[in-house]
Every structure is written in structure tokens, then in C-alpha cells.
Amino acid sequence: xxxxxxxxxxxxxxxxxxxxxxxxxxxxxxxxxxxxxxxxxxxxxxxxxxxxxxxxxxxxxxxxxxxxxxxxxxxxxxxxxxxxxxxxxxxxxxxxxxxxxxxxxxxxxxxxxxxxxxxxxxxxxxxxxxxxxxxxxxxxxxxxxxxxxxxxxxxxxxxxxxxxxxxxxxxxxxxxxxxxxxxxxxxxxxxxxxxxxxxxxxxxxxxxxxxxxxxxxxxxxxxxxxxxxxxxxxxxxxxxxxxxxxxxxxxxxxxxxxxxxxxxxxxxxxxxxxxxxxxxxxxxxxxxxxxxxxxxxxxxxxxxxxxxxxxxxxxxxxxxxxxxxxxxxxxxxxxxxxxxxxxxxxxxxxxxxxxxxxxxxxxxxxxxxxxxxxxxxxxxxxxxxxxxxxxxxxxxxxxxxxxxxxxxxxxxxxx
Numbered sequence: 145x146x147x148x149x150x151x152x153x154x155x156x157x158x159x160x161x162x163x164x165x166x167x168x169x170x171x172x173x174x175x176x177x178x179x180x181x182x183x184x185x186x187x188x189x190x191x192x193x194x195x196x197x198x199x200x201x202x203x204x205x206x207x208x209x210x211x212x213x214x215x216x217x218x219x220x221x222x223x224x225x226x227x228x229x230x231x232x233x234x235x236x237x238x239x240x241x242x243x244x245x246x247x248x249x250x251x252x253x254x255x256x257x258x259x260x261x262x263x264x265x266x267x268x269x270x271x272x273x274x275x276x277x278x279x280x281x282x283x284x285x286x287x288x289x290x291x292x293x294x295x296x297x298x299x300x301x302x303x304x305x306x307x308x309x310x311x312x313x314x315x316x317x318x319x320x321x322x323x324x325x326x327x328x329x330x331x332x333x334x335x336x337x338x339x340x341x342x343x344x345x346x347x348x349x350x351x352x353x354x355x356x357x358x359x360x361x362x363x364x365x366x367x368x369x370x371x372x373x374x375x376x377x378x379x380x381x382x383x384x385x386x387x388x389x390x391x392x393x394x395x396x397x398x399x400x401x402x403x404x405x406x407x408x409x410x411x412x413x414x415x416x417x418x419x420x421x422x423x424x425x426x427x428x429x430x431x432x433x434x435x436x437x438x439x440x441x442x443x444x445x446x447x448x449x450x451x452x453x454x455x456x457x458x459x460x461x462x463x464x465x466x467x468x469x470x471x472x473x474x475x476x477x478x479x480x481x482x483x484x485x486x487x488x489x490x491x492x493x494x495x496x497x498x499x500x501x502x503x504x505x506x507x508x509x510x511x512x513x514x515x516x517x518x519x520x521x522x523x524x525x526x527x528x529x530x531x532x533x534x535x536x537x538x539x540x541x542x543x544x545x546x547x548x549x550x551x552x553x554x555x556x557x558x559x
Contacts, residue, residue, distance in 0.1 A: 145359025145377070146452030148406040150432070150439060151399040152464030152548055154178030157194040157355045159546070159556060160397070165350035166202035167195025168342065170385030171375040172357030173210040173242055173276070175269040177432060181551040187226075191216050192233055193355045196223065200232075204338055207238035208375065208385025209357075210276040211289060213327045235331060236338040237290035240280045241324075245305060245312035246272030252311065266371055267408020269432075275311075277374040284308055289335055292328025295321065339387030346392055354382050354393070360452035361494075368496045371410025379456035398458030398542065400449050402466045402532070405439040407432050411500040414442035414478045428468040445478040445504065446539045451492035453540050462546035463533060467516050467555075475528075476506040477535060509535065517550040522559050 145151045158180045161167050174190040180197055181187070187197060191211060196203035205211065220230045250272045257265040268274060279286045285304035291297045299321045305312040345352060358377040361367045366378060375381065379396050383389055403424055406412045415421065421441040424430065430439040453461070469475060480490045481502035493499045512528035519525055522533070525547075533544050547557040 145356060146398045146400050146449045146456070146458070147359050147404060147445070148361045148412070149359040150405055150407065150430070151359060151401040152462075153355065153399045154180045154189065154194040155464065155548060155551070155553065156397060156399050156462045156546065157353065158182070158197055158553060160353050161195030161198035161201045163351065164195065164201060164353040166204050166345060167193035167198075167353045167355050168204040168206055168386055169193045169355050169357065170206045170208045171377055171381045172373065173271060173273045174212045174215040175271045175273045175373065176357035180553070182553050184552065187223075190219060192219050192223070195353060195355070196228060196230070196232065202232045202234055204234045204342070205236060205239060206338055206386040207236040208381060209236070209239050210242050210273055210280070211235065211239045212242040212271065213292070213324070213331065217327065217330060231333070233334050234336050234338060234341065235289055235334045237288065237335050238339075239289045240276055241287045241289060241292065242272045242276045243287065243305070245309050245315065246275040246279070249275040249309065249311040265409055267410070274374040279309075289331070292324055293332060293335070295325055298324055342386055342388050346388070352388070352392075354379075354386065354388075356381065360455050361448060363455070366455050366494055368410050368494055368499055371408065371496050396457055396459045397462055397546075398453045398456060398460070399462050399464060400536065401464050402444060402469055403428070404442045404445050404448070405430055407437055407439050410496055412440055412442060413481060413499065413502055413504045414445045415440050416442040420472070424468060428465055443476045443478060443504075443506070444536075446536065447478055447481055447490055447492050449536070450490075450540045451494070453542050458542050460545040461536065461540065461542050462548070463536060463544050464548040466529060466532075466547055467549045469511070469532075470516055471513055472511040475509045475511050475532060477509060477532075478504040479507045479539060480505040507535070517555050519549055520557055522547065522557050525557075
């Protein structure tokens with residue numbers, strides 16, 4: 145994702161997965177929500193890679209993901225009920241486990257930040273992602289997936305968690321160890337050393353598709369800090385999140401929503417809090433897959449997109465939800481920022497305080513009318529829609545190879 149997430153990555157992964165042997169998640173957790181529509185049927189996925197919906201494609205959850213085992217099992221059960229073969233779900237034994245005290249700590253911190261004058265909350269999903277990553281770095285009480293199959297280790301880690309984490313002070317160690325042990329047995333058929341598995345697949349000439357969660361502007365290092373997530377969300381995160389080095393990565397698809405959205409706190413230069421933002425939200429059904437929260441909406445910010453493409457080394461773009469913009473008389477596109485001192489820049493500002501002080505400078509394009517969901521060739525799009533795509537290409541300096549004109553898998557233009 146080249147923006148703040150929710151760009152439509154799930155659909156792109158679903159489309160690409162059919163020509164790959166495995167799809168691999170490498171970061172994040174159940175805070176991510178990827179939606180795929182196949183034949184009018186909607187699938188909402190949070191942990192399992194979107195490629196699970198492609199027949200015969202393995203869905204691998206890498207070591208860089210933090211896994212809520214309850215959510216994972218619920219997701220597996222729901223997919224099975226809908227006829228999806230979940231024997232293809234493979235879980236890294238080194239992935240860290242999100243527990244109840246992580247979620248409690250997440251909500252406690254957000255509540256405390258909200259009480260600060262001016263409202264300083266980050267706007268997390270409350271899924272325990274940040275506290276789990278923090279415990280991973282602190283090491284003392286962290287639990288990995290492999291530990292779910294080791295009763296003595298599990299009890300030891302839970303004992304440490306109760307000592308070290310105030311959110312776990314009331315933890316019933318025996319009951320929780322028993323519960324997690326049973327979950328581990330259910331997950332046992334899915335657990336593997338995914339690093340060696342992936343390298344074995346590469347050695348056999350198999351094709352891997354890596355699926356990022358969240359997006360560049362939420363990256364813990366390169367995003368609008370501190371209003372970011374807790375993991376490496378760009379293509380740079382593939383190595384540490386899976387054990388696969390950069391030399392194996394060739395094609396990098398940057399997913400671009402045709403307008404801008406953001407969930408949670410933090411600056412968003414092109415946000416439109418008026419009628420246009422509301423129209424985009426309604427037309428695009430811009431409500432969070434994970435939380436149901438209404439997304440903040442606004443016009444396309446190409447300064448941000450170009451930065452996102454640069455950080456990940458994007459080789460091609462996929463422009464999503466172009467159909468949502470049909471019917472607007474004009475389409476403002478941000479191509480520069482005006483700083484507090486009046487100076488203009490076409491460089492993104494990955495610092496929340498600085499970014500909150502910029503004003504967007506727009507290039508206004510004519511809008512396009514009519515229904516485009518049945519269009520399957522770029523040359524058959526309205527002239528104004530083609531011009532919109534051309535501006536994206538010329539500004540970012542990367543070709544648009546895919547255009548989504550509707551939610552369904554079939555409503556796609558391959559350029």
C-alpha cells in the first residue's frame with residue numbers, strides 16, 4: 145500500500161495469487177482487514193493471506209506477523225464453512241502470539257492518551273498489536289507460536305507476563321496455559337518453519353507473492369510517526385518478516401486508492417470534512433473492515449503516493465476504486481504542499497507535527513460521468529478518467545498496470 149492503508153490490496157493479492165504458488169503475509173496482525181469479492185460473495189480477512197481464495201495457492205503467515213490465535217481459528221472456521229480448503233494455511237512457528245493482556249494494555253493506553261488535553265490518542269484498533277510487538281522486543285515474557293506446543297515453556301512465559309505486565313496482573317496462569325495449549329493442538333497441523341519452507345519453494349522454482357498489511361504511511365519508521373502502526377509495512381519488511389532476502393524480489397506492485405482515506409489519528413493533508421468527503425465515503429463504502437469505523441476521506445495526494453512508491457521501490461501501480469470518482473464535476477489532485485513558511489515542496493513530510501502544518505496545492509482535472517464498472521480496456525474509459533491515470537503515472541514516475549473499476553474480481557482492467 146502506498147497510502148494510509150485500505151487501498152484495495154486484498155483484491156490485488158487475490159488477482160495475482162492465481163499465478164503464484166503461495167501468498168505470504170509478513171507484518172501486522174488482526175488489525176489489518178483485507179476484503180475480497182468473488183462472484184458477488186464478500187470475504188473479509190484479517191490474518192490469513194487473501195490468496196487463500198485462489199485454488200491450490202498456499203497461504204503462509206510469516207514470522208513477522210503477530211497472531212491472535214482466537215481470531216485465526218475463527219477465520220479458519222468461517223472459511224471452512226464457506227467451502228474454502230484451509231489445509232493450505234501455514235503458520236510460522238516463530239510468529240509472536242497476541243494475548244488478552246496485550247489487548248487490555250492497548251485499550252488502556254488509548255484511553256489514557258485520549259484524556260490528554262487536545263486528544264493525543266493514536267487511534268489503534270485495540271487488537272493488542274503494539275503491546276505484542278513491544279513485548280517481542282523486550283523478550284522477557286513473549287510467547288511465540290511454537291511455545292503453544294510446549295506446556296512448560298508456556299507456563300513460564302505466562303508467569304513472567306504476570307510479573308512484568310500490569311495488564312496481566314490478574315492472569316490465571318493454569319487456566320490460560322490450558323486454554324492456549326488446546327489452541328496450539330488445533331493449530332499444530334498448520335505450524336511450520338516457514339523460513340526454510342519459503343527457501344525450499346524458491347529452490348524448486350516456485351513463485352511467491354508477498355502481501356503487506358497496512359501501508360507505507362503507517363510504517364513504524366517511514367510513516368507519519370507517531371500516528372503509525374508497530375511494524376515494517378513496506379516492501380522493506382519482507383526480509384525480516386519472512387527470512388527471504390531482497391535478491392529474490394522482482395516485481396513490486398504499489399496499490400493506490402484513486403482518492404485518499406485514513407483511519408484513526410494523525411494528519412491527512414487532503415482530508416475533506418465536507419460534502420465531497422462524505423460523498424466519497426458513501427460511494428466507496430469507506431468503513432473499516434476490522435473496526436467498522438468511518439474512514440476519513442479526501443482527494444488523491446500524489447505527494448504521498450510518490451513517497452510510498454519510492455520507499456518500497458515500486459515497479460508498477462494498481463489504481464483501485466476509480467469507479468467511486470465517477471460523477472464528480474472536477475477532481476482535485478494534490479501535487480505539492482505549502483509549508484507554514486509559505487514555501488512549496490513536492491516532497492512528503494513523514495513527521496506528524498510538520499505534516500499537520502502543510503496545505504495541499506491542487507491540480508484540478510475535469511471529472512468523468514457515467515458507469516465504468518463494465519469497462520475492461522483502458523482505452524474504453526472516458527477521456528477524463530484516462531487523463532487522471534496519466535497524471536498519476538507521470539507524477540509518480542511508475543506505470544499503471546492495473547485499474548479496478550468495481551469491487552468484484554472481474555471488474556478489473558489489465559493495462
